[in-house]
Amino acid sequence: MKRAALIFLSILLLTTSCKKEDTTKTLFVGTYTNKGGEGIMTYSFNTNTGKLLQQGITAKMNNPSFLALSQDGEYLYSISERNNSKISVFKINPNNTAPTFVSSIPTEGSGACYISSDKNDKYLFVANYGSGHFSFAKLDNSKNIISVKTLKPGVGSNADSTRQGAPHAHSLAPGPEGKFIYGSDLGADKVFAFKKESGEYNLYTGIPLAPGTGPRHFDFSPDGKTMAVVGELSNTITLFTKDKDGCFTVKGDMFTTLPDDFTGVSYSADIHFSQDGKFLYSSNRGHNSIAVFGFSNGTLTPIQWVTKEIAWPRNFTIDPSGKYLLVANQHSNSITVFKRDTKTGKLTYSDITKDISEPVCLRFR
Numbered sequence: 001m002k003r004a005a006l007i008f009l010s011i012l013l014l015t016t017s018c019k020k021e022d023t024t025k026t027l028f029v030g031t032y033t034n035k036g037g038e039g040i041m042t043y044s045f046n047t048n049t050g051k052l053l054q055q056g057i058t059a060k061m062n063n064p065s066f067l068a069l070s071q072d073g074e075y076l077y078s079i080s081e082r083n084n085s086k087i088s089v090f091k092i093n094p095n096n097t098a099p100t101f102v103s104s105i106p107t108e109g110s111g112a113c114y115i116s117s118d119k120n121d122k123y124l125f126v127a128n129y130g131s132g133h134f135s136f137a138k139l140d141n142s143k144n145i146i147s148v149k150t151l152k153p154g155v156g157s158n159a160d161s162t163r164q165g166a167p168h169a170h171s172l173a174p175g176p177e178g179k180f181i182y183g184s185d186l187g188a189d190k191v192f193a194f195k196k197e198s199g200e201y202n203l204y205t206g207i208p209l210a211p212g213t214g215p216r217h218f219d220f221s222p223d224g225k226t227m228a229v230v231g232e233l234s235n236t237i238t239l240f241t242k243d244k245d246g247c248f249t250v251k252g253d254m255f256t257t258l259p260d261d262f263t264g265v266s267y268s269a270d271i272h273f274s275q276d277g278k279f280l281y282s283s284n285r286g287h288n289s290i291a292v293f294g295f296s297n298g299t300l301t302p303i304q305w306v307t308k309e310i311a312w313p314r315n316f317t318i319d320p321s322g323k324y325l326l327v328a329n330q331h332s333n334s335i336t337v338f339k340r341d342t343k344t345g346k347l348t349y350s351d352i353t354k355d356i357s358e359p360v361c362l363r364f365r
Contacts, residue, residue, distance in 0.1 A: 023048045025320055026055075028076060029328070029335070030064040030361035037357035040064045040078060043335075045364070047321040050337045050350045058099055059090055067363045068115045068124075075102070075143050077115050077124055085112035087124055087135075089143050092365070105145040109133035109169075114217075116173035118181075123201075125172040125181060132167030134183045134194070136201045153203045154188035159211035160233050164189065170216045170232075176224030180204060180247050184215035186232055191215055191240075193247050207249055209238055217270050222277040226298060230257065230271040230282050237271065237282060237293075237300065255300045257282045257291045270315045275322045279303075279345035283313040283327070290316060290327060290338070292345050308349045309336045317362040324350070328359035335359055 025045045031037035040058040045051070058076070065081040076090045076099060085107040090099035111130025117123065121143070126135040133150040140146050154167030168187035175182055181194040181201060189211055195204040209215055214233030220226065227240035227248040237255045240248040257268045266286030273280050273295065280293045280300060288311055292304040311332035318325050318340065325347055327336045337352040 026365040027052070027326070028058060028067050028069075028363045028365065029356060029359050030067045030078065030363075031356065032063050032065060032081075032330070032358035032360055033061075034063070035358055040067065040076070041356060041359075043354070045319060045324075045326075047319055047323060050324050050339065050352050052326075052335060052337065052352065052354045054354070054356075056098075059088070059101075061088065064088075064361075066112075066114050066361045068117055069363060069365055070117060070121045070143070071119060072121075073365050075121070077117060079107065079112040079115045079126055081112055081129075083110050083130070085110055085126075085128060085130075087112075087115065087126060087137055087145060087148075089124075089139075089145060091143070102142070103144040105137065105148055107133070107135045107137075108148050108150045109135055114169075114171040114173075116171075118174050119178050125174070125183075127169040127172040127183060129168045129170055129186070132169050132185070132187060134169050134172050134192070136181075136194075149200065151194070151201070151203060153192050153206060154185040154190060156187045157189040157211060159189060160214065163187065163214060163233060164212070171218060173218070175227070175248065176220050177246065182218065182227070182248065184218060184229060186214040186216055189213050189215065191218070191229060191248075205247065207240070209250065210234065210236075210254065213238065216268065219271050219273050219280075221273050221295065222275065226295075228271055228273070228280055230268045232267050232269065235266055235268045235284065237268075237280070239298065239300070241298070251298070253299065255293070255302075257284055258287055259302075259305050262287050269313060272316070272318060274318060274340075274342075274345065276342070281316070281318070281325065283316050285312045285314065285330075288312065290325065290347060292347060294345060303344070304346050306338065306347045306349075309334070309353055314360045315362055317364060320364055326362055328362050330358050330360055333357050333359070335362070 109128025114127040213231035216232040
């Protein structure tokens with residue numbers, strides 16, 4: 001009996017310990033470094049309380065404006081947004097110790113602003129806003145970058161004479177099934193689809209959007225049936241569905257990211273579906289808000305615009321528990337934590353704001 005009791009107690013303690021550990025997640029923050037930022041910062045986030053605690057500097061580097069993690073969470077990928085942009089790979093070490101540098105290589109483009117990886121961590125995908133190039137970087141088994149191929153399929157649409165005189169690649173990421181890689185080009189008013197053939201990624205097709213849209217970021221619904229593209233210049237969300245070949249194409253439905261009574265200047269930035277696929281969120285810079293939409297039967301219904309403690313929200317993320325949404329406020333030098341009602345999708349300010357110089361990308365591990 002004593003032995004059985006001891007075994008039960010051990011299992012109970014182990015289970016309790018695991019639960020406590022699961023409530024603390026690591027948050028990596030990419031920052032601009034022109035006004036005091038130091039590079040990639042590390043925070044711990046409590047999914048029960050919403051509290052953020054700074055752990056330290058992950059990596060000192062110039063303008064790590066976008067981050068990605070390997071599928072197993074063991075490697076951190078970053079780009080440096082500058083004239084001669086670079087891709088960097090770091091091995092994440094336990095106990096919040098400094099990560100180990102693995103490799104770095106030029107993107108072969110300028111103004112890199114986005115990075116993602118394929119599901120097998122064999123490729124890194126980078127969008128270079130300045131030069132308009134999409135970069136496809138190949139990794140070996142040790143995550144060393146061994147080659148980079150660039151493609152520049154875009155031509156400026158000139159629908160917006162100030163921003164669209166040339167191609168401006170703004171995001172590049174694999175679709176839900178990994179068959180196609182999608183790249184948004186703000187300057188070309190197109191989303192390009194790339195497909196791997198004979199071991200290399202090549203252009204498959206270009207999907208035009210309404211003139212002046214300026215596609216920036218996109219996200220996929222959890223069921224893999226819908227792609228939502230946010231237009232920076234038009235402040236709209238365009239929904240895509242798949243064609244007979246499994247490639248996403250424009251459905252035709254567009255939804256404004258702004259309330260009807262707003263008359264100022266604003267630029268949409270980021271977009272994310274909730275984990276259950278029932279809600280879609282988008283950030284607005286200028287209106288300085290997070291727009292909340294219900295998503296059902298392939299359409300969007302506006303629910304809420306949240307503005308409290310938000311200033312130029314370049315990027316945001318939903319925490320792994322789904323109970324919080326965190327916003328990177330570039331202009332107010334802060335990260336704001338909102339409570340998220342998982343039933344209604346609505347956001348409420350949690351009274352938690354952390355100061356940090358020019359945060360522009362948030363990634364949970």
